[in-house]
Amino acid sequence: MKTGALIDLLVADLEPSRLRFRARLRLELACGGILAALILLMAIRLRPDLGAQLASPRLWFKFAATLTLSAASLGLVLRLATPGANAKPWLGALFLAPLILGLGVLAEALATPASSWAGRLVGHYAPYCVTLIPLLSAAPLACLLHALRQGAPADGGLAGAVAGLLAGGVSATLYALHCTDDSPFFVAAWYSLAIAIVTLVGYMGGRRWLRW
């Protein structure tokens, strides 16, 4: 086929404006996040003392870490999937969440006696944390990968991994409403492990489904 004929074909396939890719990804993320929130409310439930804990800096530390991760990975994944966009500043922003995590761990180490550290690290419900966060992330991750198929990432595995970070960040934020293990030690160990699992799943999904 000559290139001119191909152009005829493409012009015949022109459809008037649909949803732009970035708007679509945000919309699908919102859908996945709402679904995960409903699962949390109905099947996992909020922590009973949530109201009393709203004044606790430890709870806000958890949200600060997971929301920073979510915001940075959203910015990054949008740019990774947009040809010609500059992803570098967002790659840098991705390191804010580990930085916050590190500061939280440092503050906890200064504020608590060393004899209590092991107990704070192990917590009470680590196995739940490492299974429920990945389970909660299923809907947001599926929605993100679906939206990313409309995008054009140069490296599907990388885009999928960042989508995994984002889905992990969103579901960790939700899980923090349920989880009663509030020590930054616990968050640094178990939340990170849970999010790493989601990231790996995202990487594998991206390699498989995000070629274009």
Added chain:
Amino acid sequence: MGLARVEAEWEALMRQATAGDAAAYRRLLASLTPALRALVRRNCVRIGLDSGEAEDVVQETLLAIHLKRDTWEPERPIGPWIMTIARNKLVDARRRRGKAVIAPIDDFADLLTAGGADDDTDRLDLDRMIARLGDRDQSLVRALAIEGRSVRETAAALNMSEGAVRVALHRAIKRLAAFLRGGSS
């Protein structure tokens, strides 16, 4: 004509195309293709691909520009967007030929220095892929592209509704792009 002016014109045409203006879309693709061809040819030689393959890469890039046009943000420059898509398709082509890392691709400013003359040969890559489509989709693609018929004429000739032709065409284009990148869907 300077780069900025050409880019601004392409951006305006793409915005009109997004609103559904087929004539603007045709002008955009027609104006884009020679520049794309020049860029791809130059880089094919540099990265060790046969220059005869350049037109296949041009066609793949046009398909990708078409299928991924929603990733262009109307307020952003269109040049780097086109360049990155072309680079990805060059990388794909080179990988398919079993060659490893790609040399950096010329920057976009070079794109306008030399227009590529039309390559008037039929490209076998795309023809082979069209042959893999189902019978109905093959006749549909041939009617629209090679015989130059309109969607309405094609619908009448194939005894389909215009809507069905559009749906089938879109699916066929997506499958062609998947075949070209070596997928099997």
